[in-house]
Amino acid sequence: MNEKKDSKDPFDEQIEQLTPDDLQKALQVFEQKIDHKYAAHLNSCVHCGLCADVCHYYLTYKDLQSIPAYKLSLVIGVFKKYFSFSGKAIPRWVGAKTLDKDMVKEWIDSLFGRCSLCGRCAINCSIGLNIPYLIRTARSALAAIGLVPPGLQSTVNTAIEKGNNMGIAKEDWLETVEWVEEELQDDIDDRNAVLPLDKKGAKYFYTINPREAMFFPLSIQAVGKIFHAAGESWTFSSDNYDVTNYGLYNGDDEAAGIMSDRLVRSMKELGCNTLVLAECGHGFNSNRWEAPEWLSKKYGFEVRSILEVVAGFIRDGKIKLDPAKNQDLITLHDPCNLVRLGGIVEEQRYILKHAAANFIEMIPNRQKNFCCGGGGGQLSMTRFSERRLKVGKIKSDQIQKTGAKIVASPCHNCIDQLMELNKHYKLNVQIKTVCEIAADALVI
Amino acid sequence: MPFVDFNGSKLEVNEEGFLANPSEWKKEIAEFFALKEEGIEKLSDDHWAVINYIRDYYMEKDIAPMVRKICKNTGLKLKYIYELFPSGPAKGAAKIAGLPKPDGCV
Numbered sequence: 001m002n003e004k005k006d007s008k009d010p011f012d013e014q015i016e017q018l019t020p021d022d023l024q025k026a027l028q029v030f031e032q033k034i035d036h037k038y039a040a041h042l043n044s045c046v047h048c049g050l051c052a053d054v055c056h057y058y059l060t061y062k063d064l065q066s067i068p069a070y071k072l073s074l075v076i077g078v079f080k081k082y083f084s085f086s087g088k089a090i091p092r093w094v095g096a097k098t099l100d101k102d103m104v105k106e107w108i109d110s111l112f113g114r115c116s117l118c119g120r121c122a123i124n125c126s127i128g129l130n131i132p133y134l135i136r137t138a139r140s141a142l143a144a145i146g147l148v149p150p151g152l153q154s155t156v157n158t159a160i161e162k163g164n165n166m167g168i169a170k171e172d173w174l175e176t177v178e179w180v181e182e183e184l185q186d187d188i189d190d191r192n193a194v195l196p197l198d199k200k201g202a203k204y205f206y207t208i209n210p211r212e213a214m215f216f217p218l219s220i221q222a223v224g225k226i227f228h229a230a231g232e233s234w235t236f237s238s239d240n241y242d243v244t245n246y247g248l249y250n251g252d253d254e255a256a257g258i259m260s261d262r263l264v265r266s267m268k269e270l271g272c273n274t275l276v277l278a279e280c281g282h283g284f285n286s287n288r289w290e291a292p293e294w295l296s297k298k299y300g301f302e303v304r305s306i307l308e309v310v311a312g313f314i315r316d317g318k319i320k321l322d323p324a325k326n327q328d329l330i331t332l333h334d335p336c337n338l339v340r341l342g343g344i345v346e347e348q349r350y351i352l353k354h355a356a357a358n359f360i361e362m363i364p365n366r367q368k369n370f371c372c373g374g375g376g377g378q379l380s381m382t383r384f385s386e387r388r389l390k391v392g393k394i395k396s397d398q399i400q401k402t403g404a405k406i407v408a409s410p411c412h413n414c415i416d417q418l419m420e421l422n423k424h425y426k427l428n429v430q431i432k433t434v435c436e437i438a439a440d441a442l443v444i
Numbered sequence: 445m446p447f448v449d450f451n452g453s454k455l456e457v458n459e460e461g462f463l464a465n466p467s468e469w470k471k472e473i474a475e476f477f478a479l480k481e482e483g484i485e486k487l488s489d490d491h492w493a494v495i496n497y498i499r500d501y502y503m504e505k506d507i508a509p510m511v512r513k514i515c516k517n518t519g520l521k522l523k524y525i526y527e528l529f530p531s532g533p534a535k536g537a538a539k540i541a542g543l544p545k546p547d548g549c550v
Contacts, residue, residue: 009445155547166548167507176512183522211549215511215533217522244549280549379549385459413549423531 011150011383015104022145023099027082030141034079038137041129042079045069051121051131056370056391057114068121068131071110075138078103104147111138112149113384116376116391117249118336123367132341139251148250151380155246156255163262164242166210174238176213177220184221184228188444193228195220198270199235204309205272206234207243207263207287209280209412219279219412222439226310229442230318234276240266243283245291248337249377253294260291267301274302276309279433281335281411282375285342305338307347307410310438314354321441326356328430330437331404333362333395333418334369335411348410348434355441362398370394372409374417389424392417396425410434450476462545469499469542477540482531491528493518498533498541508538508546 034042051068052058058066065071077097080087087096097103117132125131142148148156159165164173174197181195196202204227212219227234240262247256267275277284288303313319332352338344345366352359364370373392378384395418399407407429409415418431445464447454450473456464461481463469474495478484484491497517501509511533515522529536534550 151545151547158547166546168510172510172512176510179512179516209549213510214508214546214548215550217511380547382459382462382545416550419532420535 011147015101015108015147018101018104018145023104026104026141026145027078027099029144030078030137031083033137033140034083038130038134039079039083041134042076043084044127045072045076045129046127047073048126050124050126054120054124056116056118056120056373056394057387059394060391065110066114068115071115072129072131072134074103074106074110075134078138104142107138107142108147108149111135112142112152112377112381113387116336116371116373116378118371118375119341120336120368120371123340136248136251139249140253141251143250143252148252149377149381149383151382152246152250152377155377155380156250156252159242159244159246159259160255163239164210165244165246166214168210168213170238173213173241176217177236180217180221180224183217184224187221188225188228190228190444193224195224196235197238199233201271202233202235203273204232204234204276205263205267205270205274206236206276206278206306207241207283208236208278209244209283210242211412211416212278213241216412219433219436222433222436223278223306225439225442226313226319226435229444230313232313232318235270235272237266237270243278243280243287245283245286246377246380247294248282248286248290249380256286256290257294260287261295263287264291264295264299272301274304274309275299277303277305279306279410279412279435281337281339281342281413284344285337288342305342305344305347305410307344307351307434310435311347311350314351320443321354321438322443323353323355323357323441325441326406326437327358328405329358329360329403330356330406330408331360331362331399331402332365332434333372333399333407333409333411333414334365334367335409335414336369336371336375338410339369340367344410348408351434351438352408355438360402360404362402370398372414372417372421374413374420379413379416388417389420392421393425396421396427399427399429400425404429406430406432406437408432408434408437448480458545460545462539463542466502466542466544473542474540477542481539482529482536488528490518490520490524494520494525494528494537495541498538498543502538502541502543508534508543 081096086094119132121131158167245259372395378388
């Protein structure tokens with residue numbers, strides 16, 4: 001049905017116009033990011049091939065280009081050519097590769113277009129190479145010369161220019177908070193249930209994925225309900241509430257730092273105790289683990305996932321859940337950035353055990369789980385959307401095998417991909433955040 | 445970008461089926477997308493209320509309205525909007541209204 005247009009894509013034209021100075025700049029950024037440790041990683045791949053059978057791209061396409069070691073070889077080849085003695089002395093023997101327009105095209109197609117930075121290859125690597133980090137260094141080099149695929153770059157640009165990644169105006173955010181508060185009060189028939197804004201000295205500073213405020217506010221209402229039931233002091237910021245950070249995906253550390261610093265600033269201005277990150281995988285990984293590196297400073301406060309906080313409320317008896325209120329069979333998707341790369345593994349299970357009568361794990365799960373296909377910025381890069389849906393078949397099959405009616409996903413990015421898989425593969429399931437399920441089970 | 449066959453003529457869309465040139469939008473395209481994307485055979489008055497509001501808002505502000513504004517201005521309940529457009533406000537309603545894909549996790 002579809003046919004391609006003859007005229008050139010502006011992004012492809014941009015590649016054609018690359019100058020030697022641009023390529024030099026890309027190499028400089030690449031070099032800056034490779035310290036001795038990562039130079040050792042780049043010199044160590046033994047091409048054992050163990051990574052092939054664990055990558056959702058290879059399992060789908062079964063071609064050379066989809067093997068993680070092959071994708072990494074594109075980065076290694078450039079590293080050897082410019083930054084190793086052997087690459088300069090005997091380039092062909094060591095697979096040294098020139099960074100030219102063709103290589104840039106291959107980097108974009110492979111490192112943006114065939115990788116969701118899920119890290120499944122890294123935990124299965126026979127010598128423990130940090131493959132997603134190494135692939136991200138090449139993305140950083142491309143970001144330095146403006147060659148990040150459009151949807152991903154525009155999401156970073158919108159966040160930098162507008163303060164959040166969907167370009168929500170301040171008055172619209174405030175109006176939405178007020179509206180969700182009214183809905184919450186009606187829902188539980190309690191005028192004391194509030195969504196506080198800029199409350200100084202609150203214990204918890206809560207953040208959201210802007211997608212929630214823009215299109216799916218029920219997840220905000222759910223968390224508001226839980227905080228209210230726990231009787232805890234918490235707040236939103238009227239300015240800095242965006243947990244996302246697509247700088248993790250486009251490789252632009254400076255932009256990533258600007259975004260994360262907003263949360264740090266608001267935390268300090270309001271004097272809150274704990275920065276609480278919404279159910280957003282990459283937002284958790286960025287703000288829990290990566291941001292101190294981007295900002296070159298330590299946080300002076302606690303950082304927790306909302307899942308850790310809610311699990312704590314249950315453990316401490318601050319909220320009570322009745323699993324009988326959720327009777328449908330529920331399964332759980334493990335977002336790569338939250339679980340494999342983020343270390344939040346059991347909290348979501350602990351919450352669901354208390355909130356749902358019938359729970360089933362998908363296989364494999366926890367750190368071994370498959371990416372939904374939407375990570376690494378894939379959801380925003382329209383040009384690779386056909387691949388995204390194809391590789392998502394693995395996740396779709398996992399879900400189908402459980403027979404579950406509801407898929408809990410503690411990540412809004414994964415939720416959007418799962419919604420597409422639900423439609424495309426006719427799964428006929430509902431997709432919810434963990435807190436939505438917990439809020440439905442609350443005994444108030 | 446690819447084309448789709450629209451009543452015998454070519455319509456340019458992006459790789460995810462969003463209208464490439466939002467200015468080309470017309471009611472027949474909304475009906476075409478509604479069937480193709482959401483399986484809606486006939487758009488109801490409530491569907492049109494949402495689509496027209498999103499369209500007008502976009503023409504004025506160059507961005508999709510938040511779901512709060514959609515509810516407030518159409519008088520429809522949030523849960524009903526999700527029922528009207530199962531793919532949600534962005535990939536359902538806004539797509540049918542001819543808007544480009546928004547930035548962010550959508």
